[in-house]
Amino acid sequence: MDLNTLGWDPFFAQHFKPFQDQHLAPARVACQHRDLYLVCGEAGELTAEVPGKWRHEACSRADFPAVGDWTAVKPREPGKATIHGLLPRKSRFARKVAGGRERHQGGDTDEQIIAANIDTLFLVNGLDGDFNLRRLERYLIMAWDSGASPVVVLNKTDQCPEIEERVAQVEEVALGVPVHPISALEQKGLEALSPYLGAGKTVAVVGSSGVGKSTLINSLLGEEKLQVNAVRQGDSRGRHTTTHRELLFLPNGGLIVDTPGMRELQVWADEEDLSGGFEDVEELAAQCRFGDCQHQREPGCAVRRAVARGALDPGRLRSYLKLKREIENLTRRQEHKARLAERAHQKNGRKKREKKTPIEEL
Ligand code: GDP
Numbered sequence: 001m002d003l004n005t006l007g008w009d010p011f012f013a014q015h016f017k018p019f020q021d022q023h024l025a026p027a028r029v030a031c032q033h034r035d036l037y038l039v040c041g042e043a044g045e046l047t048a049e050v051p052g053k054w055r056h057e058a059c060s061r062a063d064f065p066a067v068g069d070w071t072a073v074k075p076r077e078p079g080k081a082t083i084h085g086l087l088p089r090k091s092r093f094a095r096k097v098a099g100g101r102e103r104h105q106g107g108d109t110d111e112q113i114i115a116a117n118i119d120t121l122f123l124v125n126g127l128d129g130d131f132n133l134r135r136l137e138r139y140l141i142m143a144w145d146s147g148a149s150p151v152v153v154l155n156k157t158d159q160c161p162e163i164e165e166r167v168a169q170v171e172e173v174a175l176g177v178p179v180h181p182i183s184a185l186e187q188k189g190l191e192a193l194s195p196y197l198g199a200g201k202t203v204a205v206v207g208s209s210g211v212g213k214s215t216l217i218n219s220l221l222g223e224e225k226l227q228v229n230a231v232r233q234g235d236s237r238g239r240h241t242t243t244h245r246e247l248l249f250l251p252n253g254g255l256i257v258d259t260p261g262m263r264e265l266q267v268w269a270d271e272e273d274l275s276g277g278f279e280d281v282e283e284l285a286a287q288c289r290f291g292d293c294q295h296q297r298e299p300g301c302a303v304r305r306a307v308a309r310g311a312l313d314p315g316r317l318r319s320y321l322k323l324k325r326e327i328e329n330l331t332r333r334q335e336h337k338a339r340l341a342e343r344a345h346q347k348n349g350r351k352k353r354e355k356k357t358p359i360e361e362l
């Protein structure tokens with residue numbers, strides 16, 4: 001398999017140099033199941049494992065290879081390899097999971113990588129009853145956070161009499177992000193997606209259930225590879241071998257990452273992403289009289305003023321405030337748990353040292 005077809009580029013070549021000296025070969029992860037990987041490289045497909053040493057040294061689950069990652073492998077017996085290195089990621093989708101490997105190391109939440117090195121993320125929305133701008137905003141924030149470039153795909157044009165209005169509405173929310181109306185079912189408008197699907201380019205498809213992700217992927221693959229409407233997590237759990245690929249090759253040379261994790265992707269964001277997706281609201285908030293204005297009933301609130309003037313959509317403000325609240329709650333939860341872990345650590349690890357008064361008791 002040609003490395004460039006697999007998405008290899010100067011960025012990865014640069015970071016591979018130290019591994020080259022160790023006579024390792026580059027290979028991209030096409031599927032992961034627990035400790036077992038399917039990787040693709042110049043030698044074709046190999047079943048690969050990370051050595052036990054890796055497991056001891058990893059601080060976080062994010063240190064393990066995930067679908068889309070480039071690794072440095074040493075081929076063993078025919079068809080098998082050991083993974084010795086992981087190249088830096090150009091983009092990453094992660095899931096927060098409870099508990100780090102070592103509680104005292106990383107506090108409470110850990111990150112698990114769902115997919116890596118995706119160039120373009122198709123955010124699929126249905127133009128039927130499912131159409132939801134607020135949800136789209138949250139997906140956009142998540143996309144920006146990942147490092148992949150978002151592209152909005154409005155599917156089911158065949159079900160929608162007011163396509164142009166919808167596109168205009170989305171463009172207003174998606175500030176500068178390309179918006180493409182298509183019908184995956186009728187295979188209309190798909191040519192607009194081809195610039196993102198060239199040789200060696202990697203895309204992933206996200207969106208809520210029923211928007212037509214499987215139908216779109218099938219159309220792009222030109223075959224019925226995925227069962228439309230099927231819930232796919234069932235077919236990968238409890239399986240002990242990597243029999244299917246989650247990095248799929250498109251006929252024109254592009255690659256699609258389709259994993260159960262990507263499909264279930266939780267829209268999650270932290271404070272930094274919030275401003276990334278709501279620059280207009282944040283700009284207004286900077287003009288509020290009080291620095292800690294909650295934009296509720298405070299005097300001199302520039303955000304409320306903008307809503308009253310009709311310059312800011314009240315729905316957009318609502319979703320901003322909702323997301324902000326969720327983030328604050330999550331942050332508080334994490335801080336609380338981190339404090340608990342810290343206290344446990346103090347009890348166990350520092351027993352012999354001089355007794356310190358815990359902060360809570362001061
Ligand atoms: P997924 O859950 O996002 O993977 O959605 P599916 O691809 O399984 O599609 C959900 C339903 O929407 C199926 O009944 C599809 O046939 C239908 N669907 C998908 N794309 C289109 C489209 O462009 N137009 C219409 N009318 N229906 C579509």
Ligand code: ZN
Nearest residue numbers: 288293295301
């Ligand atoms: Zn305000």
